[in-house]
Amino acid sequence: MDPEAGVVFARSAEGAAIALGLLKCGRIWLCPVCSAKIRHGRAQEITRAVVEWIAQGGQAYLVTFTARHTAADRLASLMDALQGTRADKDAGIKRRPGAYQRLITGGTWAGRPDRGVDGIRDHIGYIGMIRATEVTVGQAHGWHPHIHAIVLIGGRTEGDRKDKRVVETFEPTDGQLAMWQDNWRATWTRTLQGINPKYRPTDECDRHDCPCGGLGHGVDFKRLETAQDAKKLGKYIAKTQDGQSPANELVRGDIKDAKDGNMTPFQLLGRIGDLMGGMAPEHVAGHGKLPWLLALWSEYETAVSGRRAIEWTRYLRQLLGLDGGDTEEDDLDLLFELDAAADFRDGVQIQQRAWHKLTGRALDLAVVEAIEGETLDIEAVTELAVNAGSIAGAVRQLSPKEVSDVYEGMLTALAERREAAAERRRQALTDNP
Template sequence: MAAKRAIARTLKTGDGKSEHLGKETTEFPNPLRPAETSAVANPNTDREAARERASRERRARRYADRRTLWKISSDRTCRGCGRTVMDPESGVILAQTAEGTAIALGLLKCGKIWFCPVCSAKIRHGRAEEITAAAVSWMQQGGSAYLVTFTARHAATDKLADLMDAIQGTRADKDKGTTRKPGAYQRLITGGTWAGRPDRLDADGNPDIGIRGRVGYVGMIRATEITVGQGNGWHPHIHALVLVGGRTEGDRKDKRVVEVFTPSDDALGELEDHFRAVWTRHLAKVDPSFKPSDEHGVDFKRLATARDAEDFGRYVAKLQDGHKSISPANEIARGDLKRGRQGNMTPFEMLGRIGDLMGGVLEEDAPGHGDLSWCLGKWAEYETAVSGRRAIEWTRYLRQLLGLVGGDTEDDDADLLFEIDGASEIRAGVQLQTNTWHKVTGRALDLAATEAVEGHGLDLDAVTEVVTLAGASAASVRLLTPGEITEAWDATLAKLAERRDAAAARRRVER
């Protein structure tokens, strides 16, 4: 506790009040960095500086919230994310990229898009770019895209798991012998009205191709988001980017677009009516109290041009600076940037409030609502209800149809994190011993150590100052060249592969 108070004293606000441990932000003077000098007022420079401050504050909040996650999560990988060293003999490498940013090599990354604020930000950023690329690709070909939002009626007494089962479907449980049951979302694109009945003729005497054929349905990209409030309880809702206006041939991996057209107003009206009817009917069947009103259950917004979709990519960065507009790509993917409405909290806002309350902030001073016990209970319920579910899901083979690669499973999310790091050109770096990193994270200096590596030139003194402040020896920090970083990282990966192979061999013998 004495160490925590000592570190907290180094993070003083201008009015003399200190933030609690783990909530340091860039508004506070950083004792590890020189003070910035004032320049002649320039509106562009001021705006850029404000964006930089906002970005750094969000990053500081994510790291602080991840430290809270270490303490309260029931997920073992989340408790070790960013602090568990993959190979204790190799330690941790903090590398500086050619762009001046820092990446950490040798640390466990949970890749949990639902739970971890640090991993989620990176994954969702990559997913937002993916979604933008899909929308641009399809609209440039002449297709149409719609942003459709699906909501369910909810009350404070409703369990999140029940609501998620209703809209997303149940999960299979091998131990209980249960199979997966579709939710309202899956029901949207099933049945003869949707898929057509080739053995029947329509009003014009042609085979019935269904709503799917008449609108030229190509696929959907779906994201589920959740907020919670004391008054109305859990509010899960789905945003879907629906691509229409295409005729396809082939099946599964061989499917290809053979024609692009503009659906008629009548066909689009059929699509809207079908989605509303199926959505509300299924929810009412599961639980009458879940049935939404016709006004709020399903909402359609059309994307007018490919230029609209291209703008969405730029909004990724703007939204991180607090931009109020939400693009369809970010509406779907960037749940980490959103704030709850009408008194509700997003899960990450709730995580932040938990950290505040655990750090000694008074309930009335901490953003959000609910006492610590209520927030902890809701977070535990949230982890159980969404574990194993996909936050973002594409129609199968839609990526291939649009010329994109990848997937949307948890393994794909984890791969995306490593791809982001692997795509960077390394300029320099430092290697920290495992016990040193444990001291750094134990004193909530993981972000300070990361920031010390960033910039246009690696400052070894800044890194060693963080390390010594954490109570470790400056001799435990080793400066590395790009070649040495590659060599050390390859050696770490080789050791991990050997251990996996040895573990697999032991399991074979035991079986």
């Protein structure tokens, strides 16, 4: 981030080494390190939103959407069916909506304001939702992409776009909720049937009194309950029926253990790394041979490229009084904010040339191990740098205040370079309109 400042490893209150000053890729789909941090930050953000909304008197539901699939189905096709296709202006390809987009379009949902006819969204007081897409894969049934969405309802709003505001909360009736859920189940099933009959959720049901009517096995609704105790702790974070945080259920794909023999993408990637590192297949978590795993990872990279893993309804953040966004730039900003928010004990500053020599000899992990723990071993870090060909003065121990000051300078330098780059782009457009 700042060649003059080099690299700083700060030690958190828990003793973990946090790398400051290194640019991050911010790839939520592909990078285990960045994904874990981004999803952690997003989970906190979503929790705040849900708690705030329920505290205002609104309601929240965790809704999960799935499609039928087999080992023969390709991930890109399944993602297109759920999320829609991506536009390509250069190739003249227009975006085609998927089953998710169909849920919130059409007169039945939106009503006909010009005729004074309310739609389902008006009846339930829909104000928006937060969507996260998750992917798992297994040998028996292949790719299994699915969508988790926290849907916020029970609000009446006035205004439009950025000027929209909540003026009232209310509790939808059982009939209104049933109308909404039946509509989404039917729309989801009908849309998948139209895209590819193979994707249509199964009609089989073990319950004779199941309210899905044979249409609901691709859509599951869970009401999020909040416990409030004004005399003690005030309000608690909303929990799903199984006691998990709805925000974690929504976005923390990095910490989930895939069920029924399925692997998450990072479990798949971990097995690839272990096998390529020479470990015996029977001693490695997961399943599958290396060529099959490599082919899956390549397919996964292609299928998720250009897609958003987590997305909020436009203007929902502003409606709830929150800042932020869903772009890759927002994810990078979140990474830097999370690093800056840590409570640092102390740290180590390593000059840029020394850091390059350390990484060139694959000693970066050894540096982290020397920093982490109850006591920072500055002598060990210095010895590693000297053995890599640097001078002892290339490593310096920092106090907590020095860590914060150095990192603040790094962020300032990065912001200045970003602004200079943006100005160059603006000037280039002016010179070559």
